[in-house]
Amino acid sequence: MPLVLTAAAIAVLLLLIMKFKVHVFIALAVVSFLLALALGMPLPDIVGAVEDGLGDTLASTGLIFGFGAILGKLLADAGGAQRISTSLVDRFGQRWVQWAVVVASLILGVALFFEVGIVLLVPIVYQMSKQAQVNFLYLGLPMAAGLSVMHGFLPPHPGPTVIAEQYGANVGMVLVYGLVIALPTAVIAGPLFTYYARKYVPSAFTKTEVGTLAKLGEGQQFDIKDTPGFASSALTALFPVLLMFASSIVALLQDGLGLPENTFFQAVEVIGEPTTVMVLSVLVAIYTMGIARRIPMTRVMQSAETSVKAVGMLLLVLGVSGSLKQVLIDGGVGDYVATLFENSSISPLVLAWLIAALLRLAQGSATVAALTTAGLVIPLIEGSDANLALVTLATGAGSIIASHVNDTGFWIVRESFGLTVKETLATWTVLETIISVCGFGFVLLLSLAV
Template sequence: MPLIIVSVGIVALLILIMGFKLNTFVSLIIVSFGVALALGMPLDSIVSSIEAGLGGTLGHLALIFGLGAMLGRLIADAGGAQRISITLIDKFGERNIQWAVVVASFIIGIALFFEVGLVLLIPIVFTISKQLKVSILYLGIPMAAALSVTHGFLPPHPGPTVIAGEYGANIGEVLLYGFIIAIPTVIIAGPLFTKLAKRLVPDSFNRTGDIASLGEQKTFKIEDTPGFGISVFTAMFPVILMSIATIISMVQKTADIADNQAFEIVRFVGNASTAMVLSLLLAIFTMGLARNIPMKTVMNSCSIAIANIGMLLLIIGGGGAFKQVLIDGGVGGYVAELFSETSLSPILLAWIIAAILRIALGSATVAALTTAGLVIPMLGTSDVNLALVVLATGAGSLIASHVNDAGFWMFKEFFGLTLKETFATWTLLESIISIAGLGFILLLSLVV
């Protein structure tokens, strides 16, 4: 019965969002109340459960997410992202242009959220396409693959960051293992998949695309942008801090070194929130003050970044509320009991649940959060590596993007594709990332 109630709740969510065009956050809250009532939760605990879910999710995520948005915006507004792209394209040369786009998109994708990275990089891809007389899709697929992989696997992106918090996983480990998985996945879903897509839908590689909806793009003379080295360093700084702290902590555990104040300082600096604060301070200097940009202009970029993510934060909070209702209503415990006798790995189970919810709901972040509500009760009885469960949830939440996902329509319109061509390129691309990611996660689980 609990699973039937959840299924009805998910169908109701789809009807509210797609049928009645209701705001996603409002829909999530309405469904959370409805599911809580249907599960028979005491009336005096429903509101507190929803508040706890919303507050607990945003309490962990808001600082990292907000600071990450500001960091990305400063790099973009200063021309740092453009400098990274153009420099790599020049260095790789025309012959290896796809790999240049992959590396540039991967670096920029770490600092910028998926939609922002897409809007920023597409005009650059279009310009290069015209200059080199190559198909925009030939460059667009590797770009989208790199952005999607960083979005699904690497903190400080919202999905992996919030799920790490929900599962109690070490965010540094998620980042480190995420990198190991992300690199081969991007290669498969980017340059290699492009060859397959060209055979499946050859006509799609003749499209000219349309980015008129993006309006006039802010472009820079290359000499007016920050240097390549400082741009990459600023974009990668939070990753560097978190990775160093994780590696040192792993060495400490492996070598059984006694804890001391030096290790405490390393853990403090490598904490995701501390790393993001330090990274933002660095960006304010390198992308702003060091280039004689007034502090008022720098802070205006930060304000715009926060304004742009306000609704997304609420949607993530709404997903957290739905997740908490599933836990407090006993659904998570029911699923844990259902699978208590199964030999199915929690890694595979998290991927399957996230994949089903992603196909049904469209939103990768909401699918991942709902998965957490069903998987968390199972983790207490397993010695599985929590960082890998986080990554498996992220991989599952990327699969088969279709008509209920905004990314599907963005890709279709920007590259001027038909529905069939979008399914054969974008939907298949996301599915390859999801399945390849799971494969590498399972391989990694054999050694960590």
């Protein structure tokens, strides 16, 4: 029954949004309450679950998106985003601009959380689409594919790192195998899928109106000689990457060398947190895109205020999508799926992928799906000869399948690219499924060789 009720709730949500044109924010809130009642949650707990889900989601994404929006707007209004996009298009040429985006998203995705990568890259990629005179989604899907692949398969991202620790896998081998899997998967789910998506979802690729985050990149168009230098612009845009990457390297060295915890490592850990990274990055942007260019502070702050206002509704949508996810978790949907596979004798690789996939479909959170799967699979791999690094990657692959309406990432992508729910299901949901299936396929191939 929990799975049937979840499916019914998703159907009601889609009906409210697509048929009756109810705003996403209102529809998600209504369905969250209805599903909590249907799952039999105690009445006093329902409001708490809705509020906790909204609060937890905004706590983890609110400041990231707020400061990320400010950073993107400062880059756009000073001409930095235009300088970056023009330079990349000139360097790669219009014919290869899509591949330039894939390479950039893979490189940046090594260090950036998915949400941080989206909020930073969307305005720049939008500028690139205008410079190259191609549709925004034509570049946007490969960008999202690159970020998602790295987030799902590679340490030091939280999912792969925590799962590896749970299984006792060698993080270094997870990184090596993850790279082998990630590169071909990004090509298949990015440029190749986009080629076919343009044929069966043409409406998504002919839009003239874009999403909230892309609009942050619509700053004043400059004569190229009046824009900041490429080095200054690129450093400002890449500053979050550099901070996160440096923090990750220090953490890996500490673990690898067995160094004790001290104030230095604690400070590095705090600096590497996404929220801290974005605060420091905004301060750098205020200097490089404002003070250093002798732009009055009032104009700089006006850009910042405009950007925060622009993402207000986006943050509410993301928050209430977290409410739906929390109801599914507190209502026991994930626990129900987990009990289906108790005492299973299926291969650990297949079982890890399958359980994670079903948990992801049922309750939306990739992290919850992955960690719950680890707890179920660990007893099965004790004493077996299963390659723990590959079990880690199989779990990660299953946990990112079919992002849909119960996943915060679904709404991030929809709002970023200005898509309808139907178009998001036909593009982003399919893209995530391709990443999951291809990633698992490559895991199976590797298991034959290692």
